[in-house]
Amino acid sequence: MxxxxxxxxxxxxxxxxxxxxxxxxxxxxxxxxxxxxxxxxxxxxxxxxxxxxxxxxxxxxxxxxxxxxxxxxxxxxxxxxxxxxxxxSLTENYKLYFKKRFDSAIADIEDHDDLVIGVKADDIALVPSNYKTEINNQLIGGFYIIKDSRVKYDFTLNSEVDRINEYLVCSINSLFEATGEVCNEE
Structure with a gap:
């Protein structure tokens, strides 16, 4: 037990x-x-x-x-x-365009004293000999007018190409993005 x-x-x-x-x-x-x-x-x-x-x-x-x-x-x-x-800019059409544009720009300026015309070397013959010129080989065409030691008018083809820069950027963006964005050519 x-x-x-x-x-x-x-x-x-x-x-x-x-x-x-x-x-x-x-x-x-x-x-x-x-x-x-x-x-x-x-x-x-x-x-x-x-x-x-x-x-x-x-x-x-x-x-x-x-x-x-x-x-x-x-x-x-x-x-x-x-x-x-x-x-x-090497064609005859360009030379006609240059002369027409130059004549139009000069007509808008009242006082022709102290004008300096900036052009590329190939275009110097297109400027009348009574104007003072300066050669600017950065230009692809066209001209600019300097009045009183500052640029007064810009009729260069460089600036024309620069103006389409926004359109080019928009076009490139539309290639990469399907946003349907319409680029304004103006």
Missing amino acids: VTEKNLSEDIKTLKELNQKHAQILDNMEAKCQKQREAYLANIEEKAKEKKRRMISRTQSDVENQVIVKKHNLLKQYKSEIMDAVRKE
């Missing part, structure tokens, strides 16, 4: 120990699960942040490439336009 009593107390103690042990294991497992979830959430957040940075960097690189491509196209268009205008 004593043995049975000791045995039942031992069994009771063993059950209590097993329950405590099971409770400790459950607590430890719950704690580990929480730590595992926190760790995985942290890893997931880091992966999302890395993904966001990679996407942002890629978008930035693509945008930079598009900007460079647009700039190169604009340079190419302007260069081709300048070459075409240079070729046109």
Whole structure:
């Protein structure tokens, strides 16, 4: 009987120990699960942040490439336009245009004293000899008039090409974007 009593107390103690042990294991497992979830959430957040940075960097690189491509196209268009205008400035039609434009510009100026006409070297023969001239080889054609030591009128073909710059930029942008934007040729 004593043995049975000791045995039942031992069994009771063993059950209590097993329950405590099971409770400790459950607590430890719950704690580990929480730590595992926190760790995985942290890893997931880091992966999302890395993904966001990679996407942002890629978008930035693509945008930079598009900007460079647009700039190169604009340079190419302007260069081709300048070459075409240079070729046109060697024709008889250009000489007639120059004389007509020059006569019109001079007619608008009341006092012809101290006028200096800026032209490219090839066009100097188109300016009447009674005007003082200066050669400007930066010009692709046309002329400018300096009155009282400042530019008064600009009839250069360079400025004509520069005026279409906005239209060229708009045209290039419409190639890259499907916005339906209509470019104004004016």
